[in-house]
Amino acid sequence: MKVLIVEDERTLAEEIETFLKKAFYICDLARTAKDGVEKIAINQYDFILLDLGLPDNDGLVLLKEGKKYNANAAFIILTARGNLEDRIKGLDLGADDYLPKPFSLLELQSRMQAISRRKFGINAQLISIGEFNVDLQQRMVFHNDFGIELSRKEFDLFSYLLLHKNRPLNRMQLSEHIWGNFADDDYDSNYIDATIKNIRKKLGTYGSVDWLETIRGVGYKIKCAS
Amino acid sequence: MCIVKLLSKLTLFITLSKLAIVVLFVTLLPSLVERIAFQYTNYYLQEQKKKVLKVVARNGVEFYLGGEQSYGSYTMLKEEYIALEPASATKKLDTIGTAKRIVEQDTLTYRILSYTFKYHNQNYLLEIGKTTATINQYNNALQRVALYVLISLVIVTLLIDLSFTRYLLRPLGLIIKSKLHNRKFPFNEHIPPIKTSTKDFKYLDTSLIQLMDQINDAFEKEREFTANASHELMTPISILQNKIENLMLDQGVTDDMQHRLIEMMKTLNRLKKIVHSLLLISRIENEQFAKADVIHPNVLINEVMEELEHRLAEKDLHFKSNISSNVTLINLNHDLLFQLFYNLINNSIRYNKPQGSISVDELYIPNELYIIMVKDTGFGIPDADLDLIFNRFKKSNRSESEGYGLGLSIVKSIAHYHNLTISVESKVNQGTTFSIHFPIDMVKLKG
Numbered sequence: 020m021k022v023l024i025v026e027d028e029r030t031l032a033e034e035i036e037t038f039l040k041k042a043f044y045i046c047d048l049a050r051t052a053k054d055g056v057e058k059i060a061i062n063q064y065d066f067i068l069l070d071l072g073l074p075d076n077d078g079l080v081l082l083k084e085g086k087k088y089n090a091n092a093a094f095i096i097l098t099a100r101g102n103l104e105d106r107i108k109g110l111d112l113g114a115d116d117y118l119p120k121p122f123s124l125l126e127l128q129s130r131m132q133a134i135s136r137r138k139f140g141i142n143a144q145l146i147s148i149g150e151f152n153v154d155l156q157q158r159m160v161f162h163n164d165f166g167i168e169l170s171r172k173e174f175d176l177f178s179y180l181l182l183h184k185n186r187p188l189n190r191m192q193l194s195e196h197i198w199g200n201f202a203d204d205d206y207d208s209n210y211i212d213a214t215i216k217n218i219r220k221k222l223g224t225y226g227s228v229d230w231l232e233t234i235r236g237v238g239y240k241i242k243c244a245s
Numbered sequence: 246m247c248i249v250k251l252l253s254k255l256t257l258f259i260t261l262s263k264l265a266i267v268v269l270f271v272t273l274l275p276s277l278v279e280r281i282a283f284q285y286t287n288y289y290l291q292e293q294k295k296k297v298l299k300v301v302a303r304n305g306v307e308f309y310l311g312g313e314q315s316y317g318s319y320t321m322l323k324e325e326y327i328a329l330e331p332a333s334a335t336k337k338l339d340t341i342g343t344a345k346r347i348v349e350q351d352t353l354t355y356r357i358l359s360y361t362f363k364y365h366n367q368n369y370l371l372e373i374g375k376t377t378a379t380i381n382q383y384n385n386a387l388q389r390v391a392l393y394v395l396i397s398l399v400i401v402t403l404l405i406d407l408s409f410t411r412y413l414l415r416p417l418g419l420i421i422k423s424k425l426h427n428r429k430f431p432f433n434e435h436i437p438p439i440k441t442s443t444k445d446f447k448y449l450d451t452s453l454i455q456l457m458d459q460i461n462d463a464f465e466k467e468r469e470f471t472a473n474a475s476h477e478l479m480t481p482i483s484i485l486q487n488k489i490e491n492l493m494l495d496q497g498v499t500d501d502m503q504h505r506l507i508e509m510m511k512t513l514n515r516l517k518k519i520v521h522s523l524l525l526i527s528r529i530e531n532e533q534f535a536k537a538d539v540i541h542p543n544v545l546i547n548e549v550m551e552e553l554e555h556r557l558a559e560k561d562l563h564f565k566s567n568i569s570s571n572v573t574l575i576n577l578n579h580d581l582l583f584q585l586f587y588n589l590i591n592n593s594i595r596y597n598k599p600q601g602s603i604s605v606d607e608l609y610i611p612n613e614l615y616i617i618m619v620k621d622t623g624f625g626i627p628d629a630d631l632d633l634i635f636n637r638f639k640k641s642n643r644s645e646s647e648g649y650g651l652g653l654s655i656v657k658s659i660a661h662y663h664n665l666t667i668s669v670e671s672k673v674n675q676g677t678t679f680s681i682h683f684p685i686d687m688v689k690l691k692g
Contacts, residue, residue, distance in 0.1 A: 028480055034487035041494065099479035121483035121517055124490045172555075186494055189507050191514065200521060201552050201587065206595070210555040237503050 052076035071098040150226035189238035290358040332370040416441035522651035593621035
């Protein structure tokens with residue numbers, strides 16, 4: 020998957036790049052709207068991550084312009100402006116998602132994955148983990164074709180860990196994924212623990228859940244060989 | 246002390262002072278008129294005396310006496326009389342006095358001028374009298390006329406005074422009406438200066454305009470600063486967060502380092518929240534939210550609880566919403582109202598005691614009021630702090646290190662933006678109740 024990061028703040032662009040490279044994305048950087056349009060005109064991208072506050076032009080203009088060359092690319096707006104109008108305007112202009120700064124890189128990847136599923140139909144519907152198969156579309160976990168129902172938040176948490184498999188995720192990151200800006204570390208980490216306990220209990224009756232590891236004092240990780 | 250409008254005070258003063266003049270005049274009038282009448286009579290008697298003396302000088306005293314010993318004459322109804330008679334040489338008189346005289350069996354009171362003069366070595370006494378009855382006969386009529394004239398003059402001047410005062414004070418009323426009444430902060434709309442030729446009012450008006458402009462400027466600057474600062478802060482926070490995230494994923498990071506990174510991220514999260522809240526407040530104050538949503542309070546509270554329910558378990562709290570589904574609220578912003586109740590209920594969870602309870606109730610009197618109350622059985626707020634809790638970053642004495650933070654400032658901004666009023670009642674160690682009063686024109690009964 021090829022990603023263009025249009026962001027004038029160099030350090031930020033580099034951090035996004037570092038993160039996405041680890042997830043096997045190929046990244047290009049553009050620091051101005053002009054630079055961005057040129058790169059979009061020449062190359063085909065799957066994802067275009069777009070900062071709205073560019074030095075030479077508004078990112079929304081670039082969005083319109085970019086759609087002409089890369090009609091199939093998924094546009095994700097990243098902005099510190101974060102007002103409702105920009106969001107509506109961006110989505111009206113055909114952006115696929117909108118992440119207000121500051122955002123978590125894990126969240127960015129999760130959104131990109133969701134778009135992949137939705138837009139490109141990529142990523143096998145079924146992900147296997149241990150003795151289980153997970154259907155992200157139906158939001159169901161199967162054990163030998165037997166469906167195990169998880170609550171909405173349990174599945175959210177489970178699929179997030181699954182997406183970022185082999186990465187330790189702390190409670191703060193997990194609660195932020197579920198409650199977004201409403202997350203409150205002091206109050207929500209216990210809930211995360213309880214939810215993980217529930218997931219283990221529900222799945223554990225059917226098979227081993229050793230792959231769902233607790234990392235003491237940090238959080239949780241799904242360990243998976245593949 | 247009784248507070249009265251300047252115009253009313255002036256009106257009262259003018260009316261009372263005119264009334265006092267009338268009363269004074271009415272009480273003084275009789276004696277005044279009497280005095281004038283007497284003075285006039287004296288003058289009249291003197292004139293008569295002069296006439297007699299003139300005649301005597303020209304024609305001699307015999308003209309009157311005609312050989313008689315004395316002379317007397319009176320008018321037909323005895324209102325006036327004149328008497329001339331010889332007097333002893335030593336007698337010397339020139340007086341005017343009131344005395345009784347018998348004229349043809351009638352005893353009458355006269356104002357009498359007595360005067361002695363010499364003629365051919367003989368001393369004569371001249372008396373000219375006028376009945377006091379005639380002196381006072383015009384008094385009543387005179388008094389009445391004077392009273393009528395006075396009253397009509399007073400009424401005319403009163404009317405002129407009142408309308409002129411009214412005219413003079415009109416600019417003041419306009420200043421109060423346009424500059425002070427119903428002005429809602431911030432003073433966005435510009436109101437033109439009042440037209441007046443009174444220097445004091447002009448000064449008052451321009452001073453008020455200047456003052457409001459200054460307040461507005463200061464407010465505008467603060468707002469702009471908050472917006473810019475929040476925006477500028479987001480980028481570095483973003484960079485820091487992503488750097489820490491990448492570091493945490495690094496293979497070489499030990500457990501100890503991982504813990505430190507988590508602590509760093511927690512601190513950064515705190516900063517992020519503050520900036521988010523400031524930005525939200527400044528956006529509300531900038532009126533960047535549309536107020537066009539229709540809200541069912543019971544649904545809204547359920548939505549809020551969906552986000553908060555899991556926090557109840559921590560302290561084993563009991564939550565109950567007693568909001569009926571009858572009421573619909575209009576012309577509100579859903580996201581902001583959500584935030585308002587989220588913050589209130591979140592606070593009542595945060596500051597509650599183990600096994601405490603939280604309830605959301607409503608009070609609805611059709612066409613009169615609609616109130617939603619969020620009530621908890623928590624620590625409560627000391628009376629001294631009640632006025633401070635809505636202020637930004639106001640630290641309280643409570644043991645929690647974070648104070649009240651920005652949550653209630655946001656509640657206040659949202660309420661103010663929608664013209665809702667909030668009242669708080671709290672008892673330490675018993676609990677707190679926040680009441681949100683909705684303007685009645687926002688409340689519709691579900692048909």
